[in-house]
Amino acid sequence: AILEALHQAYQRDTTPKPAAGLRITVTAGPTREPLDPVRYLTNRSSGKMGFALAEAAQALGASVTLISGPVTLETPHGVRRVDVTTADDMLAAAQQSVQKGCDLFISSAAVADYKAASYAEHKLKKQNGEETLTLTLVKNPDIVATIAAGERRPTVVGFAAETQDVEHYALDKLTRKKLDMIVANQVGANEGFDSDDNAVTLYWQAEGGVKAHELPLQSKVSLAHALLHEILRVNAASLAPAAQ
Amino acid sequence: AILEALHQAYQRDTTPKPAAGLRITVTAGPTREPLDPVRYLTNRSSGKMGFALAEAAQALGASVTLISGPVTLETPHGVRRVDVTTADDMLAAAQQSVQKGCDLFISSAAVADYKAASYAEHKLKKQNGEETLTLTLVKNPDIVATIAAGERRPTVVGFAAETQDVEHYALDKLTRKKLDMIVANQVGANEGFDSDDNAVTLYWQAEGGVKAHELPLQSKVSLAHALLHEILRVNAASLAPAAQ
Numbered sequence: 001a002i003l004e005a006l007h008q009a010y011q012r013d014t015t016p017k018p019a020a021g022l023r024i025t026v027t028a029g030p031t032r033e034p035l036d037p038v039r040y041l042t043n044r045s046s047g048k049m050g051f052a053l054a055e056a057a058q059a060l061g062a063s064v065t066l067i068s069g070p071v072t073l074e075t076p077h078g079v080r081r082v083d084v085t086t087a088d089d090m091l092a093a094a095q096q097s098v099q100k101g102c103d104l105f106i107s108s109a110a111v112a113d114y115k116a117a118s119y120a121e122h123k124l125k126k127q128n129g130e131e132t133l134t135l136t137l138v139k140n141p142d143i144v145a146t147i148a149a150g151e152r153r154p155t156v157v158g159f160a161a162e163t164q165d166v167e168h169y170a171l172d173k174l175t176r177k178k179l180d181m182i183v184a185n186q187v188g189a190n191e192g193f194d195s196d197d198n199a200v201t202l203y204w205q206a207e208g209g210v211k212a213h214e215l216p217l218q219s220k221v222s223l224a225h226a227l228l229h230e231i232l233r234v235n236a237a238s239l240a241p242a243a244q
Numbered sequence: 245a246i247l248e249a250l251h252q253a254y255q256r257d258t259t260p261k262p263a264a265g266l267r268i269t270v271t272a273g274p275t276r277e278p279l280d281p282v283r284y285l286t287n288r289s290s291g292k293m294g295f296a297l298a299e300a301a302q303a304l305g306a307s308v309t310l311i312s313g314p315v316t317l318e319t320p321h322g323v324r325r326v327d328v329t330t331a332d333d334m335l336a337a338a339q340q341s342v343q344k345g346c347d348l349f350i351s352s353a354a355v356a357d358y359k360a361a362s363y364a365e366h367k368l369k370k371q372n373g374e375e376t377l378t379l380t381l382v383k384n385p386d387i388v389a390t391i392a393a394g395e396r397r398p399t400v401v402g403f404a405a406e407t408q409d410v411e412h413y414a415l416d417k418l419t420r421k422k423l424d425m426i427v428a429n430q431v432g433a434n435e436g437f438d439s440d441d442n443a444v445t446l447y448w449q450a451e452g453g454v455k456a457h458e459l460p461l462q463s464k465v466s467l468a469h470a471l472l473h474e475i476l477r478v479n480a481a482s483l484a485p486a487a488q
Binding site: 131 | 282284286287316356
C-alpha cells in the first residue's frame, strides 16, 4: 500500500497537466421536473460520462466545477460539486459558474426539455372516473445555448444523445446553438445509459467545413480522457490565453 | 471479527422466527413509465422501506420475494429479487408471485398512477416554435387492488403516502381496495423519501371499527421489524394455517 501510494504520488507529479490553469465546468446527470411533491418527469442518465469528464479534467490539471442533477455517484477527488434538481436550477448554477470565471463549459447533462406548466403543492389525486390525464408541459431553458450566447462566453462543448439520425441532429445543434464542439452519442432503449462504456463522435467547425473525430467504444473513464485531449487540442488557440 | 460472526450465528439460531413457513412478497421502489427511449415519468422513492421490509421478513423466517422498481440498493441476503421497470411489469410479477404461492403481500412500491398513452419509439424532438407540449396519460393498473381482488388472495397490506389528509386517504384506500391493513405515511417535498427514518400509522378493520397503531419516528430498518410484528400479530388467524 505504501509503495502504491508512492507510485501514485510519483505519477501525479509526472503526468502532463495540459489543462493546468483552466477553469472547466461540467454539467452531468439528468434534471428532475416535479409535477407534485411525489411525481416527476426526468431523463435516463446515470451521470457517469459527466463525472468521468470532471475527474479527467481535474487529473489534467484544471480547476473543475461539476454541476450535477440527482445521481448516485461519488464526487471525484478535488472537484467542486454543485447539486441541482431542475433545469432552472442547473441554468442558474451554470450561469453563476460562468460569471465566476470559466474557460471551458462542457454540457453533458441530460436536461429535461419540458417541465410542468404548473406545480401542484399537494399530491395530485387519481380520479376514479377519469381514465386519462392531460399534462401541460412548457419548455425548459436551453442551458448550453444560453451559455453559448452569453456575454462572457467560455468555449462551449455540447452533447447530442439521439436514438436516430445522430449526425444530422448533432450538426444541427452545433450550428443552431453556436457551440464550439458537439459530442454525438447514439443511444437506444438499451444502450448508452447505465453502461460503463460508450462510443461517440466529436464534431466541430473548422476552415473548410465540419471536422469529425470518432472515439470508438471504450470505458467512459478512458473516453473522458480522450475527449478532453481532443477538446484541448482543437480549441488550443482560444483556451491558451486563459492557461497562462 | 470471529467473535462477532459467532455472536451473529448464535443470534440467528436463537432469534424467534414468527414468520417461519410464510411466503411473503414485498413490492418496493418507484415504477418508471417511459414516454420515449430517453424520457420517463416516475415517483420519488428510494425503495429503502420496501427493502427493509424484505430483509426483516427474511430475518423473521419467511421465504421472501422482493419485486423492485429501479433503485440503487443491494438485494438483502437470502431474498429472491425480481427487477421491473413499469407498473405493468410490476403487476405481472406480482400476479406470478401470488400464483406461485403467497401468504402475505406487502405493497410498499410507489407505483406511478399514470403512463404515457403512447410510447414513442424514437426520442421526441423539441419543436422550435412550440412553447408547450401536451402529454396524454392513461391510468396504470392498480396493483394492490388487483391482488386484493384476486381469487387466490393473500393477506394484503398497502401503503398510503400522502402530503395531506393522510388518515382520510389511507382509510379510503383500506376499504375501497379491500386491503387487510394499510400503512399511512405522511410525506412532503422534503420528508419521508430519501430519508433513512420514517414514522407511520397502521390501520385495519376489526370488530367494532377501524383500529390504529402508531409507530413513531425511527430507522426504516427498525420500523420494518415493528411493522412486520404488528402485521403478523393482527393477521395471526389468517396467516396461521399457511405457517403450519
